[in-house]
Amino acid sequence: MEIFMLLMPVLLPIAGGSVLFFYKFKNEKSRNLYLEIIAVLTSLFIWFDLYSYRGAAHTLYSFTSGFSITFAIDGMGTLFAALISVMWPMVLLYAFSYMRGEERGHRFFAFYIGTYGVTLGVAFAGNITTMYVFYEMLSLITIPLVCYYGNHESMYAGRKYAAFTIGGASLTFFAVIAATLYGQNGAFIYGGSLLSGADVTLMRIAFLLAFFGFGTKAAIFPLYAWLPTASVAPTPVTALLHAVAVVNSGVFAVIRILWYLFGPDILIGSYAQNIGLIAAEFTLVFAAVLAVRERHFKKRLAYSTISNLSYMLFGIMLMTPAGFLGGIAHMLFHSVIKMTLFLCAGAFMHSTEKSYVYELNGVGKRMPVTFVCYTIAALSLTGIPLLCGFVSKWTLLNAGADAGTTLGIVGVCCLIVSAFLCAIYTLTVSIRAFFPMAGMDRFAHDGKTKDADLDMKIPIIFFTIVNLLFGLFSGPVIELLGGIVNGLF
Numbered sequence: 001m002e003i004f005m006l007l008m009p010v011l012l013p014i015a016g017g018s019v020l021f022f023y024k025f026k027n028e029k030s031r032n033l034y035l036e037i038i039a040v041l042t043s044l045f046i047w048f049d050l051y052s053y054r055g056a057a058h059t060l061y062s063f064t065s066g067f068s069i070t071f072a073i074d075g076m077g078t079l080f081a082a083l084i085s086v087m088w089p090m091v092l093l094y095a096f097s098y099m100r101g102e103e104r105g106h107r108f109f110a111f112y113i114g115t116y117g118v119t120l121g122v123a124f125a126g127n128i129t130t131m132y133v134f135y136e137m138l139s140l141i142t143i144p145l146v147c148y149y150g151n152h153e154s155m156y157a158g159r160k161y162a163a164f165t166i167g168g169a170s171l172t173f174f175a176v177i178a179a180t181l182y183g184q185n186g187a188f189i190y191g192g193s194l195l196s197g198a199d200v201t202l203m204r205i206a207f208l209l210a211f212f213g214f215g216t217k218a219a220i221f222p223l224y225a226w227l228p229t230a231s232v233a234p235t236p237v238t239a240l241l242h243a244v245a246v247v248n249s250g251v252f253a254v255i256r257i258l259w260y261l262f263g264p265d266i267l268i269g270s271y272a273q274n275i276g277l278i279a280a281e282f283t284l285v286f287a288a289v290l291a292v293r294e295r296h297f298k299k300r301l302a303y304s305t306i307s308n309l310s311y312m313l314f315g316i317m318l319m320t321p322a323g324f325l326g327g328i329a330h331m332l333f334h335s336v337i338k339m340t341l342f343l344c345a346g347a348f349m350h351s352t353e354k355s356y357v358y359e360l361n362g363v364g365k366r367m368p369v370t371f372v373c374y375t376i377a378a379l380s381l382t383g384i385p386l387l388c389g390f391v392s393k394w395t396l397l398n399a400g401a402d403a404g405t406t407l408g409i410v411g412v413c414c415l416i417v418s419a420f421l422c423a424i425y426t427l428t429v430s431i432r433a434f435f436p437m438a439g440m441d442r443f444a445h446d447g448k449t450k451d452a453d454l455d456m457k458i459p460i461i462f463f464t465i466v467n468l469l470f471g472l473f474s475g476p477v478i479e480l481l482g483g484i485v486n487g488l489f
Contacts, residue, residue, distance in 0.1 A: 003058040006071045006124060009045040009081075010117045013038055017114035020106045028105065032096045035113055039092050042116060043085040049124075050078050054489065057126040057187065066185035069133065072126030074188065075484035076260070079328065080252050081123040083335055084245055088116050090459040094343055095236035097455035098350055104148070111144050112236065119245045122252065128186035128261060131253060132169070132176050135214070138249060139165040145237045146230050157229045164226035168216025175210035178202060179261050188256055190487035192263020203262055204272040210257045211276050217250030218313060219306040221283040228294075228302040235346025238298055243305050243338040251312045251331055255324075264319040276317040277407045281414045284310035288421035295356050297345045300425055301338070304381070307418055308334045314411050315396050318403050325485045326396035329478060333388040333470055337381045340463040341426070344374035347452035347460065357429060362441030364433035366449040369457055371433045373464040378426035380467050383419050388470035391478065393419065 016038035025031035050073060057072035073081070095112065099105050118141050121134030139162065147158035180186035182198035194203060216223040227247070231238050258264060267273050284307045291303035308330065315327030347370045348363060349355055364371040380387035383394070393415065400412040436442075443449055452460065470477060483489055 002053055002056075003060055003071065005045070006049055006053060006058060006073070007060070009042045009049065010071075010120045010124065012045065013042050013113045013115075013117035013120075017110040017112070017117075020110035024106060028096070028100065031106065031109070032092075035096075035109055036089065036092055038113055039089040039116065042120075043089055046081050046085040046120065049073060050081060054078065059126075063129075066180050067129045068127065068185065069130050070126035070187070071124045071130065072188070073124060074190070074260075075487070075489045076252070076255060076328075077123045077125075078489075079332065079481070079484060080248065081120060083248070083332060084116070084119055084123070087240060087244060087335070087339065090462055091236060091240045091339070091343075093455045094239075094346075094459045095234075097453045098234060098236055098346060108145065108148055108234070111141055115141050115145070115241060115245065119249060122249045125188070125256075127188060128176050128179050128257070131188075131256060132172060135172075135217075135249065135253060136166070136169050138246060139169065139217075142237075142241055142246060145241065146233045148234055148237070149232070153232050157226075157232045161226045161230050164216055164223055168213045168223055171213030171216075172210045175206040175213070175257065178206040179257070183261065186261065188260035190260055192259075192265065193261055194263060194266070200266050203266055204270055207257060207262045207267060208272050208275060211254060211272075212279075214250050214253035214257065215279075215313065217246055218254065218309045219247060219250070219283075219287075220279055220310065220313060221286060224283065224287065224306050227306055228299045231296075231298040231302045235298070235342060235349065238302070239339055239342035239346065242302070243342050244335045247305060247309055248331055248335060251309060251316070251327070254313060255316055255328070258316060258319070259324065268319040273317060273319060274407060277314065277411065280310040280313040280317055281407070281411050283307070284314065284418050285414050285421075288418040288425070291425040292421055294425075295358060297349065297355055297357055297360070297429070298342070300357065300429075301341050301345055304341075304422065304425060305338055307422070308338070308381070311393070311396060311415065311418075314415070315399055318399055318408060318411075320399060320403055321485050322395070322399035322402055325478070325481055326392060326399045328481055328484065329395050330392035332477070332481070333392045333467075334381070336463050336466050336470065337377045337389055340373055340377035340460060340467060341381070343456070343460045343463070344370050344377070347456050350456075351452065352449055357432065359442065360429060360432040361436035362433070362443040363449065364430070365441075366443050367433075367451045369451050370460060371430065373460045374433075375427075375430040376464050377467060378430055380471065381426055382423045386471050388467055388474060391471065391474040395478070
């Protein structure tokens with residue numbers, strides 16, 4: 001019974017999406033109602049499972065020599081599952097409006113809702129084999145979403161996305177075998193599950209391969225180039241999948257292999273830690289510089305995502321409880337912030353059919369709700385106090401300073417530089433939208449451009465409110481995350 005209940009939120013959206021390939025609804029309204037019901041039911045099953053079945057592992061199928069498909073819910077899985085359970089039903093509302101009238105909408109939503117279940121498979125994985133299987137499935141099921149428009153640019157983006165993500169996952173295969181054979185069947189146990197007789201050098205090499213392999217979805221340098229290219233996908237894809245679910249699955253996987261599989265004890269102070277830290281620190285500054293230079297609105301936000309994902313990896317690779325706390329806090333808060341930013345960018349592009357930052361001049365007067373929400377999210381991402389982005393960035397700064405290492409201090413400097421660049425590439429958008437230069441207001445006499453539809457504004461306003469609440473009342477959230485960091489649940 002328990003394994004059935006754990007499987008329900010994984011299988012329901014996959015099966016629900018498959019129906020769209022065989023049954024065509026009479027109209028979009030009935031299809032959208034069906035999809036929203038599937039998403040809400042999935043979220044309800046998630047919360048039921050999080051309340052009822054946390055702790056024990058349940059094996060669905062066992063292969064040989066310890067390789068098995070096993071599901072379990074612990075603190076880290078709870079955080080990831082709870083995050084997407086709130087986001088998916090909300091962003092579906094946005095997607096209904098954004099994709100209205102699309103000829104291949106059934107195909108789009110079949111993969112879009114199916115991805116919900118596959119992502120939950122990553123969250124509920126009880127060992128490295130299960131996570132690896134669903135991680136690969138996540139790459140495969142999202143390729144059609146990247147290629148949705150079917151033009152040359154979209155097909156190129158899909159091929160590039162497939163090459164990077166599937167190729168990156170292949171790097172992790174050695175770690176899957178090593179951790180399963182030399183650990184407790186690859187089980188995720190807080191602090192690590194490797195046996196005492198495991199060869200340390202071999203395990204460090206396996207960890208590095210897994211770090212960069214899983215880190216491909218987290219867009220770590222030099223495996224980052226797929227993410228800006230994939231921004232050609234419809235905004236509901238770039239917002240929910242390539243700013244939250246897919247990329248966070250990469251960060252989530254790195255957390256799993258470090259804190260729940262290999263363990264920090266055999267890695268801290270080693271070349272494996274140093275290489276990971278250097279890669280994260282370089283990426284977070286490098287991507288911020290590229291974001292400042294980028295003129296395409298969504299691609300600028302994509303480079304911003306690359307930078308902020310490495311904030312998380314930096315905290316995780318410090319291999320201290322404070323760094324771990326900062327990493328998962330930024331994973332949570334950045335998801336809310338970046339969701340808002342992408343949804344606002346998509347609303348602008350959908351309403352005006354324009355895509356570049358220099359085309360934003362004066363649009364704030366025509367789309368005030370969208371760009372007020374954008375500005376609040378931009379301030380939060382920059383790290384302005386009273387907003388949630390400040391909380392996670394401040395936690396990371398303290399963690400880097402307290403680590404007492406050269407790379408920790410270098411990381412602090414990188415974070416400060418990146419935050420300054422973040423202010424440039426996000427807030428210049430708001431300045432253009434509300435305070436265009438004289439004679440540059442292209443929307444001054446445009447009576448056609450209007451704010452986003454209600455279905456699009458509801459998620460934007462919702463995530464803006466969450467951003468504010470997380471910033472103003474961050475204490476309980478940080479306390480909850482601290483329990484995960486300390487292995488209390």
